[in-house]
Amino acid sequence: MINFTVGPVQSPDYVCEIGGEQVPYFRTDEFSQIVFESERIMKSFVNATDDSKVVFLTGSGTAAMEATVINTLTPDDKAIVVNGGSFGQRFVDLCKWHSIPYDELKLEAGYGITSDQLAQYSGKGYTTFLVNMHETSTGVLYDMEMISKFCKEEGLFLIVDGISSFLADFVDMQKFGIGVFLTGSQKALACAPGVSVVVLSTKALDRVSKTKSCSMYLDFSDALKNAERGQTPFTPAVGVIRQIHKRLKTIEEAGGVSSEMNRMHELAVDFRKRIEESGLPFELFSKSPSNAVTSLYSPQISAYEVFLRLKDEYGIWVCPNGGAFKDIVFRVGHIGSLTIEDNKLLVKSMVDLINKMEK
C-alpha cells in the first residue's frame, strides 16, 4: 500500500527499524538523554526561547489539545476559537466541555481568515486565541502573520495546534508570539501514532503554575516536574519517543526544518500541477493550501468511492472526509516518505479509476 493520508503516514526506513526493535526499559539515564535531546531539537525547530519547556504526552493529538486547554485556561478566560472544520470544532468542544467562555470565528469550509473578520473581535475583553494553524480536515493553512499581529495588539495568549503543520509549514514561536505549540508523532514527524508533543513558552508555564488541571493523566505540572530529569510521570510510548528522537536528529543533521519543509512544498506543488493538467474532475478545495495536504473537491463523482476504490483496486490510501463532505471532498497528503514518483503513480491511478467509473 502507498499511503497518501494525513496520518499515520509513511515512515522513513530508519523510523520503521526502531519500531521493529525491542522497546528498552526507560527509567534510565540513557532514556532521559533521548528525551532531553528531543526537547532541545523540538525547541530549536519551532524557535522557542531557551526557557520554554517540552512535554511528551502519550496520547493522540486531541489529548494534547485537551491538556493545553485544561492546564493553561480557566473559566476566567475569554477565548476566540477559529472554527474552520472538524479540528476547529474540536477546540470549540473542548472549551464547552471545560466551561471556558469562548466565541467562535466560524469560517466557510475551504477559506482562510480575513483581517476584517478578525477586526470584529478587537477590544472586546478576550484573553486568548485558539487556532489549528492548518485545519487538517479541509487543508486550509491560516495566515499566521496576521493572527500573530492581532494577538500581539490585543494582548491575547496564543494557542496553536500545529499537529499537521510542524515540519510542513513555517512555524516560529518567538516571531509569532505563540504561547503553546502542539504537534503529533504521526503527521510530518512520520513516526507511529501514540505521542503528542507540547511546547510551552514561559507565558504558558506561568499559566500552568496557576491552573489546576482537571485530569491527573493530562496534568502538565507533574509532567514538567518529571521532565526535569528527562522522564514522564507514567510509562510513555517509549518506542515512539525513540522514533521521534531519531527523526528529529536526522532532520537536524540534514539541514533542519527548512529542508524538510521544502521537500514537502515541492511534493505539494508537483501534485497540484499534475491534478490541474490531468483533466481529472477534481478541483482544489482549499483557497489557502498548506504544504501538508491537498484537499480535492469532487462535484461529479463520489469522493468516498474514489477513496474506497483506490484502496481496494490500486493499493493506495488517500484520506476520506467525513460528515457533509464525505461524498464531495477527499484529501491527498504530502507528509511522510513520499516522492514525485508516488505522485505520478497516484495521478495515473486516479485517471485509470475515473475512466472505469465513467464507463
Next chain:
Amino acid sequence: MINFTVGPVQSPDYVCEIGGEQVPYFRTDEFSQIVFESERIMKSFVNATDDSKVVFLTGSGTAAMEATVINTLTPDDKAIVVNGGSFGQRFVDLCKWHSIPYDELKLEAGYGITSDQLAQYSGKGYTTFLVNMHETSTGVLYDMEMISKFCKEEGLFLIVDGISSFLADFVDMQKFGIGVFLTGSQKALACAPGVSVVVLSTKALDRVSKTKSCSMYLDFSDALKNAERGQTPFTPAVGVIRQIHKRLKTIEEAGGVSSEMNRMHELAVDFRKRIEESGLPFELFSKSPSNAVTSLYSPQISAYEVFLRLKDEYGIWVCPNGGAFKDIVFRVGHIGSLTIEDNKLLVKSMVDLINKMEK
C-alpha cells in the same frame, strides 16, 4: 540487553515485526475488523459476558485508571481503595483528584489483604471497591476470591486494575463479579507501550451512561459509540493495536490464557528456586507473589546499585524500585519473551556481580 523489568517487556518476534512495518491508515473496514476481533478475544480471555464492551485507549495504564474513575464513579460514591504500594496510591490520588469519597485500606508493603482487614469495612455504606489485583511495585498478588466474596456480600462495584495481571494470573470477570477490568499493552501482552485496554461489564456500562466524564479525551461514552463500528474517536496508536491483535490471536491459537499463565508460572517458580539455592543475599519480599514478578529484598547491598551494574556491566535490566525502597528492593519480571535459560543467565550474572561487590 535482556529485559527482566515489568514493562515494557521483551516482545515475541512476531510482535516486533509488526512494530517494524509501516503503520496503515485506520479509518477502514480492515482496521475495524482488527478492533472487533481484539475485543472478542479480550472478552473471552477475562471471561466477560457477551454484552460487555472493550475500550482501547491510547495512553498509559494510568490513563485507563483515571478514565475508569471519572466515567464510572461520582462524588455520590463511597469507595474502598486498597493501597499496598505506588499503584494503590495512584487510585487514592485519583479519588482525591476527582473528589470521590474514599477510605484507604492501607497495607504493609509486601503483604496481602486479610479477611479481618476487609471485615472492618463491612456495612458502612461503601458503594465501590478499587484494587490493583497485583500491586506491581511490590509484587503482591491479592486474594481475588476473598475480595470478590466481600464485594458481592456488600454489593460493591468492583474496579480491578489488572495491568500486570492480565495473562499472568487468574482473572475471571464473571466469577469475581468484576465491574471494570483494565490492562496495558506493555505488560504480559508484551507489546509496545502506548495502549491500555478497559473491559466494561454491563454494570459498568450502566454507570458510564449516567456519568459525565470530566475529560473529553478519556470519555468512555464517545469511545463506546465509536467502538460500535470498530473505531476510536481519535487517532489511536494503530501499530500497538495491531500488535495486541496479533498477540491475542496467537495466544488463542496456542491454547488460550492458561497456557500463557502456566508458562509465566513456571518461569517464576524456577527463578525463585534458583534465588533460594544461589545463596545470594536477597530474600523474597512479597508474602503473596504473583506469576508476573518476583520482588527481592536486599538488606545488605544497594538494590539500586544492583540494578545499575546489571545494566551497565551485564547487559541486563531488572526493575528498580523508587522512594523508600530504592536501595532495599528491586524486581525481576517473568512477563514477556523470557526463558529458563534467561533465568540461569540472570542468576549467574547476579552471583558474579555480588562477588565483585563484596570484594
